[in-house]
Amino acid sequence: MNYMPGTASLIEDIDKKHLVLLRDGRTLIGILRSIDQFANLVLHQTVERIHVGKKFGDIPRGIFVVRGENVVLLGEVDLDKECDQILQRVSIEEILEEQRTEQQAKQESERLKLQAVKERGLSIPKADTLDDF
Amino acid sequence: MFRFQSFDEDCTLEEEGLVEEDEIDQFNDDTFGAGAIDDDWQEAHARLAELDELVRDGPAEDTPSAPHELPPVTSSTLSPPPPLYSEERAGGDLAESLSRLILGSDPAIAGVGTASLDRSRLPPVLSSHTHPPALAGQSPLLLSYPQNQQLLHRGSAPLSQINSHSIWENSMVFSPVGVNSGLVNQTEDSPLLSIIKEVGLPKRPPALGREEGRDLSERVPPPRSSSPVIGSPPVTAVPIGTPPKQPMSHILIQQNNHPSAVHVRASVPLRYPPPFPERLSPNNLLSITNPPLSHHSFPGVGPILSQIQRAQLLNAQFQRCPGPPPPLLQGGVGGFRPFFGQSGPRMGLHGPHLGHVPIRHNTTHLHPQHRRMLNLRMQNRGTGDHLSGRGVLERKNRDPYSNLMMQREKEWVARIQMMQLQSTDPYLDDYYYQNYYEKMEKRQERDRDNKKEHSTKLITPQVAKLEHTYRPVQFAGSLGKLTVSSVNNPRKMIDAVVTTRSDDEEKREKQVWNKRRQILYTVEKMYTLLLEVQDFEKKFLQTPEHQRDALLEQHKSHTLQLYSSLKEKEWADRVSDEQCLMIMSVRKGKRLISRLLPFLPQQQAAAVIMAIARNLPALAKKDKQDQVLCWLVEPVTVVIQSMSSTSLTDLLQELQGSEGQLPLVLQNKFGVTVLYVVLSEGERMQSSDPNCQLMDDNRWTELVFSVTRELLKVPSSALSSPLFTPPNLVSLFSRYVDRQRLELLQEKLQITALSR
Numbered sequence: 001m002n003y004m005p006g007t008a009s010l011i012e013d014i015d016k017k018h019l020v021l022l023r024d025g026r027t028l029i030g031i032l033r034s035i036d037q038f039a040n041l042v043l044h045q046t047v048e049r050i051h052v053g054k055k056f057g058d059i060p061r062g063i064f065v066v067r068g069e070n071v072v073l074l075g076e077v078d079l080d081k082e083c084d085q086i087l088q089r090v091s092i093e094e095i096l097e098e099q100r101t102e103q104q105a106k107q108e109s110e111r112l113k114l115q116a117v118k119e120r121g122l123s124i125p126k127a128d129t130l131d132d133f
Numbered sequence: 134m135f136r137f138q139s140f141d142e143d144c145t146l147e148e149e150g151l152v153e154e155d156e157i158d159q160f161n162d163d164t165f166g167a168g169a170i171d172d173d174w175q176e177a178h179a180r181l182a183e184l185d186e187l188v189r190d191g192p193a194e195d196t197p198s199a200p201h202e203l204p205p206v207t208s209s210t211l212s213p214p215p216p217l218y219s220e221e222r223a224g225g226d227l228a229e230s231l232s233r234l235i236l237g238s239d240p241a242i243a244g245v246g247t248a249s250l251d252r253s254r255l256p257p258v259l260s261s262h263t264h265p266p267a268l269a270g271q272s273p274l275l276l277s278y279p280q281n282q283q284l285l286h287r288g289s290a291p292l293s294q295i296n297s298h299s300i301w302e303n304s305m306v307f308s309p310v311g312v313n314s315g316l317v318n319q320t321e322d323s324p325l326l327s328i329i330k331e332v333g334l335p336k337r338p339p340a341l342g343r344e345e346g347r348d349l350s351e352r353v354p355p356p357r358s359s360s361p362v363i364g365s366p367p368v369t370a371v372p373i374g375t376p377p378k379q380p381m382s383h384i385l386i387q388q389n390n391h392p393s394a395v396h397v398r399a400s401v402p403l404r405y406p407p408p409f410p411e412r413l414s415p416n417n418l419l420s421i422t423n424p425p426l427s428h429h430s431f432p433g434v435g436p437i438l439s440q441i442q443r444a445q446l447l448n449a450q451f452q453r454c455p456g457p458p459p460p461l462l463q464g465g466v467g468g469f470r471p472f473f474g475q476s477g478p479r480m481g482l483h484g485p486h487l488g489h490v491p492i493r494h495n496t497t498h499l500h501p502q503h504r505r506m507l508n509l510r511m512q513n514r515g516t517g518d519h520l521s522g523r524g525v526l527e528r529k530n531r532d533p534y535s536n537l538m539m540q541r542e543k544e545w546v547a548r549i550q551m552m553q554l555q556s557t558d559p560y561l562d563d564y565y566y567q568n569y570y571e572k573m574e575k576r577q578e579r580d581r582d583n584k585k586e587h588s589t590k591l592i593t594p595q596v597a598k599l600e601h602t603y604r605p606v607q608f609a610g611s612l613g614k615l616t617v618s619s620v621n622n623p624r625k626m627i628d629a630v631v632t633t634r635s636d637d638e639e640k641r642e643k644q645v646w647n648k649r650r651q652i653l654y655t656v657e658k659m660y661t662l663l664l665e666v667q668d669f670e671k672k673f674l675q676t677p678e679h680q681r682d683a684l685l686e687q688h689k690s691h692t693l694q695l696y697s698s699l700k701e702k703e704w705a706d707r708v709s710d711e712q713c714l715m716i717m718s719v720r721k722g723k724r725l726i727s728r729l730l731p732f733l734p735q736q737q738a739a740a741v742i743m744a745i746a747r748n749l750p751a752l753a754k755k756d757k758q759d760q761v762l763c764w765l766v767e768p769v770t771v772v773i774q775s776m777s778s779t780s781l782t783d784l785l786q787e788l789q790g791s792e793g794q795l796p797l798v799l800q801n802k803f804g805v806t807v808l809y810v811v812l813s814e815g816e817r818m819q820s821s822d823p824n825c826q827l828m829d830d831n832r833w834t835e836l837v838f839s840v841t842r843e844l845l846k847v848p849s850s851a852l853s854s855p856l857f858t859p860p861n862l863v864s865l866f867s868r869y870v871d872r873q874r875l876e877l878l879q880e881k882l883q884i885t886a887l888s889r
Contacts (some may be wrong), residue, residue: 004547004550005546007605009550011546014543015532015535015536016536031532031534033534034539034542036546037549037550037553
């Protein structure tokens with residue numbers, strides 16, 4: 001049964017593995033089980049995948065219910081193509097460690113930048129009002 | 134070594150019993166609880182007691198050596214035992230071994246040494262007995278559990294029980310002793326064991342051989358203490374870790390023979406059993422399972438492997454063909470798939486039962502609703518299996534969680550989405566989509582060259598635009614309307630009807646009114662002046678001599694003023710038509726003029742009269758009542774009589790001025806009168822003064838001629854009667870017209886005078 005051809009309806013995507021990108025930057029991979037008119041999603045056997053560079057790590061999370069407004073995008077995972085991945089899979093600890101390192105490096109660079117800017121007498125307003133990253 | 138040699142089947146149990154005597158009670162009480170189970174434990178205990186007696190008869194020297202043997206056993210492969218075993222098991226009887234298994238199901242009996250013994254014993258047992266090859270296949274893997282357990286326990290003891298590894302070893306009921314180095318390093322066995330406990334291994338696996346029976350009896354988990362679902366049907370399915378096919382069938386039989394609630398225990402956290410695929414090698418299995426999950430430091434992973442999941446997976450396994458796992462499972466959800474292979478063995482057992490009522494063994498602890506749903510899905514899958522082909526569909530069928538969203542729900546969401554697409558004007562609401570869609574369609578047509586098939590098209594509902602005006606409910610004959618308010622019809626307290634006159638109308642009306650007021654105002658002003666002028670004489674007489682000049686001056690100025698108000702801005706001797714008309718349009722104004730005229734100097738008065746004559750048709754139109762204009766007759770007459778010939782001619786000309794003016798003039802009483810007056814005056818002039826300049830040019834004649842002509846033309850009805858008819862008109866006309874016409878004219882003149 002062809003539900004609403006030509007539209008971006010999620011009905012056809014049910015019971016298929018999907019990759020969901022959330023507004024807070026998280027990447028979830030799970031089987032889409034249920035939807036509603038707001039594109040709230042129910043993901044089954046969800047795994048949160050953390051990417052750092054060429055490596056990634058999976059954290060199994062179970063069942064996720066995602067509020068539709070927090071979804072940036074989602075797409076079906078091609079199971080055949082998923083097998084041949086260029087990225088290297090690592091353990092969770094490792095990937096978390098990598099992520100931490102990355103965050104630290106970023107913060108460090110930000111700090112230096114801010115310092116440099118201050119020295120020059122300029123100021124960059126802090127993006128406190130921004131909701132998302 | 135020697136220990137093994139001297140052992141016979143009885144001895145193994147004996148050894149276990151001897152070693153673990155202290156822990157018998159411990160295991161009984163703590164591990165398994167009071168138990169809402171049948172008196173199996175009592176039976177078991179009785180049996181054990183029997184066995185103890187038997188065992189004690191056996192060589193006792195074996196016992197001390199047993200624990201020592203373990204370390205070497207675990208660290209290395211069980212190479213030494215096999216040859217020993219062969220001696221042992223050569224004469225083993227299957228039934229005997231099974232019975233042993235039953236007896237030895239009490240983990241209390243289990244011992245460290247025996248585990249190794251079992252392990253060492255199993256391979257020859259296998260070879261000797263007619264066990265299914267599946268069991269053999271399973272054995273190497275299953276064997277690893279005890280090994281792993283030992284390793285685990287050596288490392289850290291998450292299990293509170295001492296020598297708990299023995300339990301696990303006991304639980305390895307169905308794992309024949311085998312050599313498996315691959316899984317030695319695996320530390321994920323405890324979850325498996327916990328799961329086994331949960332699922333409920335059969336208490337008495339009878340089918341295995343005696344030797345195996347012993348081993349397996351050690352590995353049988355204790356019965357479930359309490360069922361989470363009271364009154365749940367007895368577990369009939371084979372628990373996890375049961376050897377495949379034949380042994381399983383034996384076990385099943387045993388289970389059926391001894392229907393008992395399977396002991397369910399809370400899962401030990403952070404344990405993940407390595408999967409038990411039917412055909413996969415342990416190495417493959419390792420690759421499937423998620424390595425990080427093996428780390429205990431990850432608490433979050435623990436609860437994921439819930440009972441339900443395991444049950445689901447088990448059920449799923451049932452219908453899955455023994456083969457490579459579907460990619461779905463492999464796809465990064467490793468932690469969830471440890472059971473992938475474990476239920477593999479089950480496949481064989483329940484192969485013929487595909488599509489039938491699913492195994493309930495592992496679902497007894499599920500919520501009954503959940504179980505029902507599970508069964509439903511299983512059945513659907515079962516039916517689907519028969520019909521489906523390879524590939525995705527097969528994968529779908531294997532997915533126990535598929536169709537969580539029922540068709541009805543899908544349609545519901547689709548309907549909501551369609552409702553949102555409703556529009557009265559699609560080009561207005563979704564312009565870009567419409568264009569895009571058209572382009573696509575054209576492209577499709579072009580590409581396909583009008584092939585018959587058309588891709589499915591979404592037809593959005595087109596709703597006609599309806600104007601919904603609310604009409605409040607009204608009852609005939611009642612006063613007012615019902616005051617019932619809702620979102621659509623807020624209360625109307627007052628029927629305020631707004632009647633807006635169109636702007637133009639208003640403007641015009643206003644203009645007219647304003648103008649009239651203006652005129653009246655002017656007239657008023659003029660009147661004051663006029664009154665002053667009129668009262669001049671009186672004043673003059675009254676004022677003293679010296680002030681008379683001043684008064685005179687004043688008088689003059691007044692009159693001038695009066696005239697100036699009438700006259701045109703630029704021309705001094707021409708009265709402004711507008712002004713005149715304006716004033717004359719008002720009755721008061723006409724009166725004013727009539728009173729004014731005597732006071733004006735001749736020239737000015739003449740000018741006024743000229744103006745009047747000029748605008749006579751307009752004036753006549755405005756003045757429907759002839760009487761008002763007729764007030765002017767007298768003063769006009771006076772003025773005319775004092776006019777010069779030229780001015781008279783001019784006047785006559787003015788009267789006849791525009792096309793069609795004369796008839797109109799003739800229609801109007803005043804006009805007629807004035808005309809006659811003019812004519813008579815002219816006649817008088819002509820007759821009285823032979824030197825009058827009236828005849829100097831032909832103008833007068835012409836004019837008279839035209840008058841006569843007009844008079845003759847005009848019907849009597851159209852001719853209004855003058856106020857008076859000058860007598861000398863006939864003589865005038867007689868000069869210009871012949872007799873015939875004269876007579877006619879006379880008639881006209883007379884008729885008009887008499888008749889009206």
